Amino acid sequence: MTGNDESIGADDVRATSGSARRFDEIDWDDYEEPGLFSVTPSLKITLLAGLPIVLLGLYDEFVVGDREATFVRLGSDLGLSGPFETLGVDFDPGSLDFLFMFTIVLFIAYVGYPLYRNGRMTRYYWREFKRNRPAVISLVWLGLIFVGGVLGPFLIAMPEQDLAAAYQPPVFASIDLVHTTGCVGEIRDGRCYGTWEHPLGTSRGGQDVFASVVHGMTVTMQIAFITTTIVAIIGITFGTVSAYLGGWADEIMMRFTDIVLSFPTFVFFLLILYIYGAGLGMFILVFAAFGWGATARYVRSKALSISEEEFIKAIRISGASTPTIVRRHVIPNTASSIITQLTLIVPGFLLAEAQLAFLGIGDTAVPTWGQLISAGRTSIDFAPWIVLAPGFTLFLTILAFNFLGDAILDAINPEAEAETDR
Template structure:
């Protein structure tokens, strides 16, 4: 970027006084989509008997509704603006594609989102099959004493894998591919729903503390200090003894208690932006505080919010996997941590593919999202590069 190019996220809006008031089209779209989702939830909760599919064989559980809401917010808050504002989007892409690692991370993260969102609907839930126990992957083989009912070819006492189960099966006969896809679905749920809580809480607290200042700033930052002393991991472990293990409890605890670091980053950026000439000029011109925040401060700290939230995602995914690995989460979820734990308990060196597949998927996802978070920081705010 040349020295004459303005920072992409240092913008000021100087629209005329006769501008149209009211919610934007995007805000209206979010509200209408959320209202439709709420209506569907109310209908399912009040009119559809338990165990009866709502539509097309889909029987939603409680956590599916906030997951769908998070997908809607992501679509309206990220995808739609990128599609409408093509000029800055092309600039972002030009910067991103200059780094091959960032492009690979973007592809990996996009694959994780797509697989986690629609994969289970396409492949179905993994089911046990006693006749298909411990089938090897298509690229490997195992002794026929391990895969007793071999589905592939048998050569010299070795059972070879088949494309029916490209990644093999577990000791219960579940397809490893479906287990990996199901784990991606669980990880995506945790990441999106927790972020749906983290982002607005951190943004509101950081904006308020940074812009208002004074006692309000001191009080809010002291609360953030106290909250960060109390680890969300420990709170979850304690609460699950009282209310039971569930993914819902996990995302609520981490969503409500894990936003302090993001709020501090937003606060620091707001303090800096509040001293910019365009903010001071808007205040001198008589603009109200809410107008200044919405039109001048918030747009210029959005890059900090995006990058900070993105860098929270790997931590959330690893935390859920760790809790599942230690059998501290819902055992019916079949998350990556659960698959790894079960695989390591049963002949980990003979039937290695169940835990290895989940471990590779977990590792690649965490690395991809982490690298993408660093790349977005450099792309959205070149001053940090």
């Protein structure tokens, strides 16, 4: 009835009973999967890939010292210091890195695997998606940002201050020697020319701009994945439950959502900042904790319309349990709207972080695009690359998320496509 591949078929009924049975005679307890906490393939992927990450995070938190590198200590404890040193395994991930890896596992388990499992529908979605050329280019760009954010820190060292290399111009550009303390590249006619040693130039403190942009990709992906995952879990759960329960429960839950939506998140973040100190993790936690309200209301409106469909009423009358209806029919049929909504809220979080970093509010130890833009604003007249490189990267990333969200909606929501054709 819903197009779901997991629906009960007539062959299943005949195989069990030996004869055909009417729909209203089916005992749903014999055919429906276990409840909400059944071990589905997606949950198996999460447990197999996510559990080692969780254990390693706990090991880092409670065993590894503040001045020790996580994998150096792990190699020592396992007696594998030699092989680890030979392979160059000396990473020292923080709590956000572990959380980032875990959210990637969740993305693979609950987005990537279902797309792989339903190959026919995935191919259809991809054909529809490819019709939007800007969205395809946006997907490629975001793929580069993702790869740069994940692998970049392992390949490119954190930018360090080097006053002797301050204000080095990008490749194929030059700057008057008056503004530099030393020129790394060629000097001609009183001007310093850029080299591939610093392809995007350097900042006032001599930090390599390219390395700063790459490490800023990591921050961008952490915000995108972690914040969106938290918002999705809270918003989808709250909105779906509120819509399905209805009555006074729905009223109370929606009024609470109104409070969350009207809460001054920025003021609360400043308060937390002065009490507990700045940090990217604190930013993600605060903005995710107060950023799910719009998603919850959006999911609720979609879930309400789905819950009133005739096939849901038929499933309810036939004896299917509430958890089965919500998990297998309500949430899957609102998936297109949920995915699009989540894709479109990411730019808001990225802009909020960039604005706070530009104002100097945040963890200065974490290189972000906003901080780099702020560092270059005083020298934009003679060293514009310090602002332009992270500025254009941020602009293109936000634009890409917007294009991607619109294209996903058109690809997986036939109703939206029909509206456009009319």
